[in-house]
Amino acid sequence: MPSNKTAVKTTAAAAVSKHAKSAHSLDKIASKYHSRMRTVDASSDSLSEGVVVPALREAIVEGVLAPGSRLSEVQVAKQLNVSRTPMREAFAQLEREGLVTVLPRVGAYVRAVTLRDVEEIYTVRAALECLAVQLASERITALGTAQLDDVIEAMRMSVDADDPAGYVDALDRFYAIVMTIADNRTLQESHAGLIGPVRRLRRIAMARGGRMQASFSQTVRIRDAIVNQLPNVQDLMREQLDGACRAALDVLNDAGDSSDKN
Template structure:
């Protein structure tokens, strides 16, 4: 069982919700891996809680499709499926295409500088071999674009989708051969937005996301062979 995830206590949330959020985040970030069994006693000991909130959290995770209950085996983390991947990234593509179009219209010089700095930071952390840090830097690059839209509803929708995307982002970033492509795509997105070229920004963003789909689908299919 993965041991890297941590519980973050929140005085405003019931314990069962804290446990649920902790396990959900660990699954989405790949700290609890697809196919990994969720042992109530081990999880309770790790998080310093009783088995009851663990059991309640597992039930809620099953409803979200992140956990499967296997007869005579118990709970395990659901595998990443091609259908779920495509569902999530189709929505992401539509929202991010809108985001780059609005960013082309509304970004200011400070925003362009922030986006350029975020792209450089992403390039720097690729040498760290820390997938979580790399994923966070990738998110930070896109966050600058979302902020530049000035559309709070769009930002909220993208933030709501963030954790569902994170699971697939982690899978993609495990492929180091994709890093040069990512760097080039980030630069193209930056150049298009800085040049206020909506058509180019939309095209490159779509390509950026579709490359992620193709890579993760290939990973899924090879696992199934």
């Protein structure tokens, strides 16, 4: 049996290894967004919007930064290859999206999502998104139809390729297009703060057998109801969200079962 000193060293080494792996992944994610910036000499605002926010958002959704992880301004800025200047605004934006919790005089943490969070989020999502599809069906245009068809094709390709990450990105775009067609700024702003906390759960759920295909089939029905201005569009949206909520709760319950066994 190893000594306590050996066990402590092993645990510390594992923690360092985990941090190094996370940092390396975050470096890779950040480099992708840096390459999209037009100039190296960018302002702090553009770096926050163009690099820091999307890189951290992706890292959180993909699980590179685990729920409960502390986000040090100094360490994260170094990993993202930016100064500390854009960090505070980026953390504030991610907090508005529900991905980060910022505690005064303590710091920022990756937000953990509970069963209650999921139930409450999907209850409010149902109210907002049912309204959104109703407004979209009343205001649909030829341009809106073309945008919906384009994103539906992207979703179809992700299903065929068995690509849950690509599918969830396309599904996000589908909701964004519906909100744009609905043309209600208050609705859009309210909705934006709800999606963040469940993105990671949704991505995990989509990798499970049958969930991605079921989601896609229902999304196509919602698209058809919007374009053809069918009276059951809200019912179809509610069915989609009921399935999504159950899938997200299953992910959390399974994670809890795994923790209990360890």
